[in-house]
Amino acid sequence: MAATAPLRDCQAWKDAGLPLSTPSNEACRLFDATLTQYVKWTNDQSLGGIEGCLSKLKAADPTFALGHAIANGLILIGTGRSVRLDKELDLAVKTMVEISKAQPLTQRERLHVSAVETFAKGNLPKACELWEQILQDYPTDMLALKFSHDAYFYLGYQEQMRDSVARIYPFWTPDIPLSSYVKGMYSFGLMETNFYDRAEKLAKEALSVNPTDAWSAHTIAHIHEMKAEVRDGLEFMQRSETHWKGSDMLACHNYWHWALYLIEEGEYEAALTIYDDHILPSLQLSGAMLDVVDSCSMLYRLQMEGVSVGERWQDVLSVTRKHSRDHVLLFNDVHVLMASLGAGDSQTTQELLSTLRDASESPGENCQHLLARDVGLPLCQALVEAHSGNPDGVVELLLPIRYRTVQIGGSNAQRDVFNQLLIHAALTSSSSTHRNVARSLLMERDASKPNSPLTARLIRRAAAVHLLQ
Structure with missing residues (x-):
């Protein structure tokens, strides 16, 4: 199987301090291929795509517990299916748990299984606690890092999303596979907590290592959005499009x-x-x-x-x-x-x-x-x-x-749709109290995004109905 970096077999995972409980080198390599594509946000056809790798992974070792954990976790993290309604997924999670109980796994692997099972029940905060337990002892466990990063995002836990990466960041030396992508993850957490300069520096560092890092490009897009740097944002997207458009x-x-x-x-x-x-x-x-x-x-x-x-x-x-x-x-x-x-x-x-x-x-x-x-x-x-x-x-x-x-x-940029809805509603309200709310919200918005053309349009609209006199 072709790849830009060697996929890790049983010994390589052991040498990395992250042993996998499977005798199959092929299963180990397919686990690595799946994890790599997840981190890169792409279905790499040279690797067979994520679904292709998971299918081969299951065939290579049907009782590989962490193989089941990554397969089920990816379905759950995608958030389009739930065990409440999807009997096939519910059975897959239960099978994962049964397999984990029937063999002598490492404590790290058991925590992974428990975290995925907990996530399936909708208890995302507890799942994050379990992944954090793993990261305390195994700071270079990318699966625990990425799953917790995504779960924190779903919870709106912005500081936790940032700090979870900050705690393990020093351990990710350049010789570790996927280390540059940790920069991108860290930069996103910094951006969501308004450390825009540090976030941009890290994202650019990640892109200098790998220009096709779509997540780091995405962080820079967020920074320009939050600062209302519209022209800079448009120029960046046009300039970088050829690099990120392949991350399907x-x-x-x-x-x-x-x-x-x-x-x-x-x-x-x-x-x-x-x-x-x-x-x-x-x-x-x-x-x-x-x-x-x-x-x-x-x-x-x-x-x-x-x-x-x-x-x-x-x-x-x-x-x-x-x-x-x-x-x-x-x-x-x-x-x-x-x-x-x-x-x-x-x-x-x-x-x-x-x-x-x-x-x-x-x-x-x-x-x-x-x-x-x-x-x-x-x-x-x-x-x-x-x-x-x-x-x-x-x-x-x-x-x-x-x-x-x-x-x-969701992100600050994504949730802004609700801020806009509130402002539009307050502007068109028949209540003078609500229209005063619109004035307050617009002054607040203008203070945080003073260069926003959209905000300027809303302010002109408010002035036309004498709200800003």
């Missing part, structure tokens, strides 16, 4: 960032061209949840700007409808709701809301279901009120939870 699992998201700059500039037709040429085709090809939220978020932002998106919601709904009962992540639920509302599918809208309400009433240890009552459901209802033309209802629902939306996960 992240390219759509990077194009989404590109489109955000265009929406900021008011270049709506150009943004729709990116949507039609890159974002929708990626959604239809992959059905991946990241592509779902990108598609929904972009169309929703354009609609708030007064742009007609035509029948595009119907194309998205054909992918999202099947996720209306998932309730794996509230962040996903809200975006799936955007699609059913946009497409005018009242049945799917009601199904999503009623099943989410049911989940919130019997949450068990599922952290998302526990959060649904106080944050998830009010956020969803705010979208319904906006669709119904009730801006006062939107403000009453969103204003009390605006500082809690971070708990549903």
Whole structure:
């Protein structure tokens, strides 16, 4: 199997201090190939793609516990399937646990199995604690690092996402496979906690080692977005496109960032061209949840700007409808709701809301279901009120939870759609109190993003109705 770096066999993993409980060198190499593609956000056809590697991995050693852990973990981290609704996945997780109990694994491997099982139950904070236990003793365990990094992102645990990498960063010397990608992970956590200069420095260091590091390019896109450096952002995306567009699992998201700059500039037709040429085709090809939220978020932002998106919601709904009962992540639920509302599918809208309400009433240890009552459901209802033309209802629902939306996960840039919704609703409210809220929010936004063309447009709109006199 061809690869840019030698894939590690049993002895190589042992030499790295991360022994794997399998006698199969082929299983070890396929585990490495799968992990490498996950970290790089790409299905490398020279390796057989992630699914191809996992299939061969299972055949090489059907009882390789960590092979089952990475396979199940990747499905769960993708957030498009849950053990509540997917019997095949539920069986796979139970099989993983049974296999782990039937053999003498290392403590590190047992913790991995427990973490994936815990994640499957929806207890993401506990899963992160288990991965952190691994990293305390094995700071170069990339699987534990990457799984916890993604889980922290889903939880909105921004400081933990940053600090988890900071704690192990000194151990990742350049001779360790994938070490440059740790720079990119660290830079993202720094960016999300507003350390923009340090984040950009690390991301550029990562790109100097590997220009095709799509995640590090993505971090720089975020930095320009958060600082409203629109021209710099557009130039960077154009200059780097040839390097990151081959990362099929992240390219759509990077194009989404590109489109955000265009929406900021008011270049709506150009943004729709990116949507039609890159974002929708990626959604239809992959059905991946990241592509779902990108598609929904972009169309929703354009609609708030007064742009007609035509029948595009119907194309998205054909992918999202099947996720209306998932309730794996509230962040996903809200975006799936955007699609059913946009497409005018009242049945799917009601199904999503009623099943989410049911989940919130019997949450068990599922952290998302526990959060649904106080944050998830009010956020969803705010979208319904906006669709119904009730801006006062939107403000009453969103204003009390605006500082809690971070708990549903996603990035600062992604969640900005909710800030924009609140401002638009407050601007069009019939209540003088709510219109004063709009004024306050705009002054606040202008202070944090003083160069934002979108904010400038909203301020002009407020001035036209005498809110800023």
